[in-house]
Structure formats: structure tokens, C-alpha cells
Amino acid sequence: MFSSEESWNLSRRYRMLDPYLVRILKIPKWEYHTGEDLYQFRLKVDNRLVRSVLEMDFELDVKVEFFKWARVNGRMFLHDSSSYMALIRCLEEAKFYSEIRTTIQDVLNNSYLSFSRAELSELMKILGRGKMVSEALSVLYQERELGCKFNSSTYNSVILMLVQHGLHEKVLEIYADMCKEVDCFPDTVTYSALISTYAKLGRYMSAIKMFDEMKDKKGLKPTEKIYTTLLGIYSKVGKVKNSLNLFEEMKQEGCSPTVYTYTELINGLVNAGWVGEAYGLYKDMLRDGFTPDAVLLINLMGMFPTNIFNKMRIKGGTPSVVPYNDVTLFESKGPVSEVSSWFDKMVLVKQIEWRELCCFSRKWMKKVSQPHKRSWKSDKI
Incomplete structure (x- = not known):
């Protein structure tokens, strides 16, 4: 009946929706009669149906209301963790994080429900993207108190979330908890x-x-x-x-x-x-096809100012005031004419401040004492 193992797995997770059902739900907003229309349709409500509806391109309001309707009107039906996760994905897509918090709490308050290891790992990533660090840790601790055993993927999701938010001491604490787990490496x-x-x-x-x-x-x-x-x-x-x-x-x-x-x-x-x-x-870096960033070029400028400066311009970069300063200081040891040429380039790109020019070299003082003759204006000192 099924052409592949993948299609078989999909058939177990989702149901083909009747076109009439799709027509009922393809509405901009859930109306008072929508539930009655569904009840007249005599649907067999199960978690496959709920997941299928939540995966469809319906309005979020319709999905949420259908989720509630299924819980009330489904005969001998209870949402499982997979249905809750499908709803959480919809809420995350709409960035309804407060509703995500409420939905997660519904699962935690239900003694018959618990997230699987894979679902818990995904949930940690969702909460991390929503910057809900405290909620993620709360879920982790509550699930652990209920006897849930975590795998490396779950712990990694939590650790990466903490690293992203700069909670480095907490990372070490979670890692210590990870080391206490059996068969979790x-x-x-x-x-x-x-x-x-x-x-x-x-x-x-x-x-x-x-x-x-x-x-x-x-x-x-x-x-x-x-x-x-x-x-x-x-x-x-x-x-x-x-x-x-x-x-x-x-x-x-x-x-x-x-x-x-x-x-x-x-x-x-x-x-x-x-x-x-x-x-x-x-040079090896350039040969391998990499383009150095501005920070690296500025560090190199003190050793090889002129060569690096020229390559920076050839590569298409726009030098800031810092590399210009380095080049000028280097060139100030040479003839005044060479220093003057670098000054002209600085004036053209308008990236130099008057107070910084005064610190370059005594050879420049005569030249920079009349900035009004050029096409740039100095800052007030």
C-alpha cells in the first residue's frame, strides 16, 4: 500500500483531510457555528487528525480553536505530547511566546503526559530562540523530577542556549548534571x-x-x-x-x-x-582565497603598512581612520612628498578627524593647518 518506509511513517503521523473539512476550516476566523459544522461532519478525532490540521495552511486562530474543540468533542480522546508539540510549533511561528508558556504548563500539569526525549530537545531549542531561558530550565528540572531521563541532544540544546545568552556559569552546572546521567556522554x-x-x-x-x-x-x-x-x-x-x-x-x-x-x-x-x-x-591566507577582515588588517598595518594598505583597497575594502593613521605614522619617517600623498587619500575619503591629524607628525603640521582649503570639515577641538 505504501511505496516506501518514509511514506509509511508519514501515514502513521498524519491523516489525509477530507476536502469538505478543509473547506470548513479555510476561514479567516473561527466562528460560533464552525464547531457545529465539524460536529455534524462526524469526524473521528485522533492525534493524527489534530497534527494534520495543525500542519495545514490555516489561520492560527482556527488551528488553536480546533485544538480546543478536539479536546472537548472528541470521543475518548486526549491530546498526546505530539499534538501539543505541533501546536507549539504553530505558536512559535507566530511568535506567541506567552501562549507557548501556557501550553507547556498544560503538559507539565497533566500526570498522563510527558515529552519524549526528541520532543524535549526540540522544545529547548524553541524556548532558546524565544529567549525563554528560565522557562527552559524550569521544564528541564520539572521533567527530571518526574523521572525523565535526558539524552545528549537534550543537554546540548540547553547548553547551546545558555552559551548564546552568555550564562557561562550555568553551562558548567548543566554539564555537571549531564555527567551524572547514565548512558549520557x-x-x-x-x-x-x-x-x-x-x-x-x-x-x-x-x-x-x-x-x-x-x-x-x-x-x-x-x-x-x-x-x-x-x-x-x-x-x-x-x-x-x-x-x-x-x-x-x-x-x-x-x-x-x-x-x-x-x-x-x-x-x-x-x-x-x-x-x-x-x-x-x-600570504598563505590570501593564497587560500580568504579575505581578511578589518581588525586583522589593522593589526598587520603596524608591520607592513604600505603593502597591506594597497591590498586592502584592491580587495574592495574602505579603510577607516585607524589604518590611515598607521600608514601615515609609518610614512612620516620618509620624504614629505610620500606622506603628503597619503594625506591626500585621507582627505578624499573623508575619514579623518582634525584632532587625530595633529598627532601624526610634525611634517604634517603646516599642511593640516589650513583644512578649509579642502573638501572636508574638521571637528572642533
Whole structure:
């Protein structure tokens, strides 16, 4: 009867709706007689029907009222968690978060209902998108008190939500709860979030320890994001050699560097004064087809101002006042004519302030003392 396993699964979850039923529900708003029309239709109300109606392109008001009607008029019928989840998805699409809160509480107050692990994981993501962090944690704790066992996916959804909202200490608390669960083990997503959390808390040794622990686990490989986070940590603590070794390890493991990976490593080399290595890595970055961002270019400007500045313009970037300042300070050591050429470029793009010009070089003072002759106006000092 069914052509594939997928169609069989769909047939178990949804029902084909009668065209007359669709005609009844295809209305802008639920009317007082709509329920009577449905009752006369003598529907066999079950959760497949409810899910099918909620998935259809009806008005939200009609869907919500049909959900209520089915609960009252269905013979020997009770909504299950799948029907509630279908309703919650509709409410999220309309951004009705207060109604989502009420719907979830209905499920929690019903002793005959509970969310499955997959539904609970999805629910955490929905609440996270709605910035309902306290509600998500409340659901998690209430379900745990009812004896519900969570899997890694559920915990990951909660941890990622907490990371997104900057609740880093709470991340560690949830991770501790996760470790207490039987047959619930951290995966790559978990380790990535934990390493990022430790890095943001300034607990660098804990982040490195977590990275080493992950590598010791079979089947788990660090992602580009994890490597980039570790490179940023090594750069901040000044362990340049560790950064370079980790970068080589990353490539050997078949993990391709991203523009953020290059940025973290180059910034670390620049701060440590490894000029040659930083510039060589910068050229490798361009060769691999990556476009550096403004922050990286500004950091490099102090070492190779003129070359980088020209490449920045060729790449289509519009230099801000900071790279212009760096270039001018560098060029002020050379002939006045060369410094003057950079000044002219700054005037053309109108991205320089009068007070900053006064700090560049004594060679410029005569030139900048008459800004009114040019097409830009200085700020008042």
C-alpha cells in the first residue's frame, strides 16, 4: 500500500483531510457555528487528525480553536505530547511566546503526559530562540523530577542556549548534571560549547584540559571552531609555539582552517612580534582565497603598512581612520612628498578627524593647518 518506509511513517503521523473539512476550516476566523459544522461532519478525532490540521495552511486562530474543540468533542480522546508539540510549533511561528508558556504548563500539569526525549530537545531549542531561558530550565528540572531521563541532544540544546545568552556559569552546572546521567556522554557539540565557555570565563587551562580530554575519546574529532578557540587561547597567553604546533596538527587531521582560524593565529604572532611568520601566514591566507577582515588588517598595518594598505583597497575594502593613521605614522619617517600623498587619500575619503591629524607628525603640521582649503570639515577641538 505504501511505496516506501518514509511514506509509511508519514501515514502513521498524519491523516489525509477530507476536502469538505478543509473547506470548513479555510476561514479567516473561527466562528460560533464552525464547531457545529465539524460536529455534524462526524469526524473521528485522533492525534493524527489534530497534527494534520495543525500542519495545514490555516489561520492560527482556527488551528488553536480546533485544538480546543478536539479536546472537548472528541470521543475518548486526549491530546498526546505530539499534538501539543505541533501546536507549539504553530505558536512559535507566530511568535506567541506567552501562549507557548501556557501550553507547556498544560503538559507539565497533566500526570498522563510527558515529552519524549526528541520532543524535549526540540522544545529547548524553541524556548532558546524565544529567549525563554528560565522557562527552559524550569521544564528541564520539572521533567527530571518526574523521572525523565535526558539524552545528549537534550543537554546540548540547553547548553547551546545558555552559551548564546552568555550564562557561562550555568553551562558548567548543566554539564555537571549531564555527567551524572547514565548512558549520557558528551559529544563534539558539548565539548565545543564547554571549551568556548571556559575561554570566555578566562579559565584557559580548563579549556585546554577539556580539549585534551576530547581527543582521548574515540570517535570524537575537534572541529574548526574548537581549533580556532584554542588558537585564540594560546595567543592570549603568549604561547606562540603551541599555536603553530596546533595549527599544523589541525591541518594534519584534515580540518581546513577558516578565515577566523587564520585571524586568531596571525594576531597571536603579531602580538608576540613574530613578524616574518605573521606575514608568511597572511600570504598563505590570501593564497587560500580568504579575505581578511578589518581588525586583522589593522593589526598587520603596524608591520607592513604600505603593502597591506594597497591590498586592502584592491580587495574592495574602505579603510577607516585607524589604518590611515598607521600608514601615515609609518610614512612620516620618509620624504614629505610620500606622506603628503597619503594625506591626500585621507582627505578624499573623508575619514579623518582634525584632532587625530595633529598627532601624526610634525611634517604634517603646516599642511593640516589650513583644512578649509579642502573638501572636508574638521571637528572642533
